Amino acid sequence: MTQASICTIGDEILIGQIVDTNSSHIARALNELGIRVTHMVSIGDDHQSIISQLKEELTNNDIVIVTGGLGPTKDDITKKALGELSGSRWELGNLEQNRIIRRILHSRGLDALDINLSQAMVPDTCEVIPNRKGTAPVMAFRFGEGPVKPGEADHVPSPTDFGHACVLYSLPGVPFEAIGALPDIIADIRAHFALTHITHKTLMTYGMAESALAEMIAPWEDALPADMHLAYLPNQLTGVRLRLSIYGGDQSEQEQRIDAEFARLKPILGELLYAEEDTNLQTVIGCLLKGSGQTLSVAESCTGGMISHLLTTVPGSSEYYLGSVTSYAIPVKEAVLGVSGATIDEQGIVSAAVAAQMAEGARKLTGSTFSVSTTGWADAYGDEREPAGTVWVAVSGPEGTRTARFNYRNDRQRNIERFAASALNELRKYIAKSLALNK
Amino acid sequence: MTQASICTIGDEILIGQIVDTNSSHIARALNELGIRVTHMVSIGDDHQSIISQLKEELTNNDIVIVTGGLGPTKDDITKKALGELSGSRWELGNLEQNRIIRRILHSRGLDALDINLSQAMVPDTCEVIPNRKGTAPVMAFRFGEGPVKPGEADHVPSPTDFGHACVLYSLPGVPFEAIGALPDIIADIRAHFALTHITHKTLMTYGMAESALAEMIAPWEDALPADMHLAYLPNQLTGVRLRLSIYGGDQSEQEQRIDAEFARLKPILGELLYAEEDTNLQTVIGCLLKGSGQTLSVAESCTGGMISHLLTTVPGSSEYYLGSVTSYAIPVKEAVLGVSGATIDEQGIVSAAVAAQMAEGARKLTGSTFSVSTTGWADAYGDEREPAGTVWVAVSGPEGTRTARFNYRNDRQRNIERFAASALNELRKYIAKSLALNK
Structure with a gap:
């Protein structure tokens, strides 16, 4: 070698x-x-x-x-x-x-x-x-x-x-x-150099830790031909990349062999799979929205602008991305996004209901097709309702508003990153389904 | 050694x-x-x-x-x-x-x-x-x-x-x-280890490139005692760190000697100097605002959420940071921030006037004491009025609204970072002056 x-x-x-x-x-x-x-x-x-x-x-x-x-x-x-x-x-x-x-x-x-x-x-x-x-x-x-x-x-x-x-x-x-x-x-x-030709293909997954993913796909992995090598490449913001490689052989034939193995893997991965090439969540969201005529807005709290920042790292994002509100203070949640003070009192500031109202507020404010929101505790403390490291995410669009809860155990910076990536992943799943429904 | x-x-x-x-x-x-x-x-x-x-x-x-x-x-x-x-x-x-x-x-x-x-x-x-x-x-x-x-x-x-x-x-x-x-x-x-004791002190500067800074302070640097060593430590987001070091000697005596040299340097640095310890712009802004009862909001365009993200990396930022609007699309600039369509047509979307109206809009929307805004071309193209790499920054507060223009020649990601850091620096200067005036 x-x-x-x-x-x-x-x-x-x-x-x-x-x-x-x-x-x-x-x-x-x-x-x-x-x-x-x-x-x-x-x-x-x-x-x-x-x-x-x-x-x-x-x-x-x-x-x-x-x-x-x-x-x-x-x-x-x-x-x-x-x-x-x-x-x-x-x-x-x-x-x-x-x-x-x-x-x-x-x-x-x-x-x-x-x-x-x-x-x-x-x-x-x-x-x-x-x-x-x-x-x-x-x-x-x-x-x-x-x-x-x-x-x-x-x-x-x-x-x-x-x-x-x-x-x-x-x-x-x-x-x-x-x-x-x-x-x-x-x-x-x-x-x-007379390099042995190497054929690679990559699947991007988000939503399951490397060890759990490895356990879940072990029967598939164990049945791989001896000349195929699987690599797990985890990343905080993009999830776990699965890469299959084969050394040598005819390239188009090897690609077909890898495709056949991946075809068996895809039903096991289900919604965890988000791309069949090396990319990231915000780029996939951009690919879904570009040319669709659909638009996107964001309402952030604990993630403080990071979701908006990630979305705008994609060149050409101005075609579908309208903008965001970071409502760090409660009065901004109420006045700009229209979150109800009663809901905050009854359900807590980190709750499904507040996340839903934030996402709906951003959509109403900007007139976007889709919106995503976060409200959570990124720091080392929570409140009496939700512990530290908890985030509620809501996605709103033509098919209504859906919420999801995540809990991570990291420091402030890493929690903010994982919250933002989790929100992008919920958004990606919602948009993919919505566009498929309305085709 | x-x-x-x-x-x-x-x-x-x-x-x-x-x-x-x-x-x-x-x-x-x-x-x-x-x-x-x-x-x-x-x-x-x-x-x-x-x-x-x-x-x-x-x-x-x-x-x-x-x-x-x-x-x-x-x-x-x-x-x-x-x-x-x-x-x-x-x-x-x-x-x-x-x-x-x-x-x-x-x-x-x-x-x-x-x-x-x-x-x-x-x-x-x-x-x-x-x-x-x-x-x-x-x-x-x-x-x-x-x-x-x-x-x-x-x-x-x-x-x-x-x-x-x-x-x-x-x-x-x-x-x-x-x-x-x-x-x-x-x-x-x-x-x-019998380490030679080393005494360090750091000044943080923002707003001048390393080479220009070195030229500006050369007479001061050349007059430094032979046993003092100056290091330039540049960073895209935090500016150029100047660190003076002395090996050996009595620590408190050496600290006094460094302080004396820095006392001569400070008037030369003027507004470039923003801290006398190793820190960053968003933390200094936090130190100015904490306990002051004053608050802050942000209106972003080309920086896409990065200023808000940086501000909220500071633990405890919820005490003074109310939130932000990322108005990526023109209708959001108009509807949410109240930017005038006529101004956009007459002055261009990347202009002092639009930046000013964005900052004023964010302040009005959130009721904050201060606000900062950006509008610019981060990508490799501009328009007929402003070239690629240009950003207009506005800061609004009790002393009115001030604008500044910057031009950088980097790729999209690096331009976004430099735009965000330049905006934080303008904000930092404004808040420091305002708080000094109103003491």
Whole structure:
């Protein structure tokens, strides 16, 4: 199995200033290619540390992906270290990256200074993969007797030898640029490595914890063919992703085999299943509503704006999303959403009745087809009626108003997230049924 | 300088399923103690990899902090590897962790099974630091000729020798538990290592990019005494943190010296300065409003609920925060917030006038003392009046309504975050002035 290591360079990681999210993105992409990531490591902006660490990683792996340390200032020293590591004798200017640098600076109303254009200079031992998202070039260093790309017979390999064919990719540290360069890296890896083809398919579920889900589908899982591998990938906001993989074989045939297994699984999952590709609840809600002419509004209390925030992370959400009211204070619940003070007194502020009136109030206020609401105790305390960690969710629409109760045992932040995701899931189920009924 | 390494164990990191946030937290805590983190590494749940990696880290560092791999199931193998690494011959039951396990399961309405209680069994070469947040014990393994804690003369050190005194701490991987255990680890490090005392003080700024800020305060920075170190710690949501540190000396004397330097810096920072401790904008707004009897509301458009979400991350925010309207659609702006259709036609939807009417509308609707609003283009396109990345912010209150315009050049998600933070900063400045005026 092809093995890879991911290295992050930069003092800002080691002093805890920023969280490294690039490595996780890259690892997921490699994992989907069937490449095993053996190691992730973060090192500081120190010439000798970079060289000795990368030597070790190249000795032990087929692919090493490095992010960071490519900025134009003096403290970014990755390029120099890579030049030394690969036995480079001089740097060459890369015309395409030079043009990109000038274009990016021009779009910001700036002239390209020498310090900017120096970013297009690269060690003569590398190949440049142009980086269209930023000024630092992406570089590939090939070591040893690796396969040579078509039309690349004149490529001079690095004089450094790690005893086996391996490649080092150097990416910028800025997540927007690193993630932007990833498709080019993946394409290069596919072109240069004889990867066993891996076929993946994903089902998204929401509403059952990983362990309970595993127990529920165990008979199905136990009957899977030996060459199929099932992975459970849980996430607080998107639920549990179920991914089936097969190594090797003909892709369309393997896809059909996976589809056949998933066809057996779907009736077991029932309403837990919400998508047959890697996505999230708010995107699925958007797909349901786009082009339907139907609209959506939100009334939040304990979730404080998070549901609205998640819905508006979907590009194009303004087509169906009208808006929300966060009624944190009781008078706002009454005056803006029309919740009855008597209901609050009789049923409690965290109750099915208040959630229902909030959702109905939002729908009336905005004229939306659907609405969703939350009222709950996110903090470590509740009241005499409902304990801490309880939320009531209501969904209102053409088929009336439905409510559901959830209880979680986390801290404030995590409760808010789980409340918001649970509300989105209730909303998703309601909309899917409603649109199916009215087709 | 004392050196440390942070190791994360778990296949879920290497396949990109979860982002490791523990290492960043731990690195920040160590950095504040004056300990240099040389290395962060993630390895899989593989016995030999764990042992060989930890040997290397212990050889090169004084402190190694390991997170993850302590769960009760078979795939969590860190404890067994640590037992072998430290030359343990058997496992002992820890009474205190045993009690904690039973108490935690009891609070969840569960009986403690053998598999649960087995978590209290630890290698005889370690000291247990009870973990009150979860079932897995925190363990400290001391190697070599390290100082012995008072009253610990009977402690048998590990037979393994890395040629120098070093310690390995093993923490659970669940962030809530790992971060929860950190104060105990810090206390243990302080007790066992002769750390040079380090005095830190932090100023929080918002409103100027790191590079421009550095240029502005360069004369002050250049005049700092040689033993003072200034760090710039930028964050998208909280602005640039300025931290002054001094190694050694008498703490209260060093604090006075830092205060004297900061006293010279404050007039240069002016309104950019928003706090003299490590905090964020929404918490500072909460501190201003708590106990003042004044209240707050929000009207959002392009930020989609994020300002409201950030405000309600502050525990106790219900004391002053009444609620918000996210008016994503124009009819909601008009009907709920009372924005004039004529103004939208004449000035554009992204304009000072619309922002002002939104803020005034939210204040009127909720009866709050203050309100803040946003209207902008977060996406890659604008209109004929304002380009992509532009936001208009308005703050309304007893001193009238003020507006401000910002332009950023990021993707949708990052623009939404910067818009929200800029709005919170405008709100913070307005409230601070208003409360000062009306004292």
